Amino acid sequence: MKRSILITLAIAAALSCTACGKTDDGTASSRRKFTSPTEAATTAAVTTEALTEIAQETEEITTEAASEEETTAAEETTAAAENATTGEAVAAGGEAPAEDVIKTEAPSPEDPDYAPAPAKHDIAGITYIQGALIANKSYSLPADFAPGLDPTCENQFYKMTSDASKKGLYIYFASGFRSYDYQAQIYNNYVARDGQAEADRYSARPGYSEHQSGLAIDVNQIDSSFDNTREAKWLADHCHEYGFILRYPQGKESITGYQYESWHVRYVGTDLSYAIHNSGLTMEEYFNIDSYYHE
Ligand SMILES: [Zn+2]
Secondary structure (H helix, E strand, O other): OHHHHHHHHHHHHHHHHHHHHHOOOOHHHHHOOOOOHHHHHHHHHHHHHHHHHHHHHOHHHHHHHHHHHHHHHHHHHHHHHHHHHHHHHHHOOOOOOOOOOOOOOOOOOOOOOOOOOOOOOOOOOOEEEOOEEEOOOOOOOOOOOOOOOOHHHHHHHHHHHHHHHHOOOOOOEEEOOOOHHHHHHHHHHHHHHHOHHHHHHHOOOOOOOHHHHOOEEEEOOOOHHHOOOHHHHHHHHHHHHHOEEEEEOOOOHHHHOOOOEEEEEEEOOHHHHHHHHHHOOOHHHHHOOOOOOOO
16 A cells, blocks of 8 residues: 555656656746745755655665666657657658758759749849849949849749758748838838947848848848858758858958848859859859948
């Protein structure tokens, strides 16, 4: 009889510990509200004392139970490891996980991976160099230019995020086309918050944003918390394979005019994206242009 009561107590204690251990989001604390830290500490001490007594009295039982638990835990770990391996194998198409190969050879137009340059807009006031639209601090866009997100850019973006998801990476659309007026709102808010000099380092003045071209997309968390994620690394390594370039790389602020933005990609098509990626240059360096406000 005593043995069965003790087993029940031991199991109850074990279960409650497991629940606490797995609850990292405040669920545990919502179950029992302490009126003060002192009360919490006292209760914890009493609980510990009680558990110690139970542990001493049920040494034999606990040892048995523990060894069983260990066995179960070991089995679970093995199963988890097997699942992880299987998951990766499935992601890679049923074979062993492939190495992360970064492509450097641009596809030809007949190749399924080929992505054409976006359509050109025959509108005065837009600068094109070698067929590529330029929008930076030196080259602005007309205020009434509002093409929306380019459809080729959009298709290629979702092809890219779909491939990323097969690698277990979650890359999602956060911001694409932004009109002149919307950019004005955003920029003015930043100026009000941080002052113009600081705002100019990370936000474009209206008419100068690449987002107004319909060819730029921000992904995931639009701030430096995205910088060192697996998604950011994959995006930097592979976006050119889908026709994008990482537009504002690290350490190039004096050239691009903007701080490092791990989350901002620009669609140019695979001919140019491979050329720029392979060159290791920014768009400004590649075309030998500058990016600063001429006013
Ligand atoms: Zn952006």
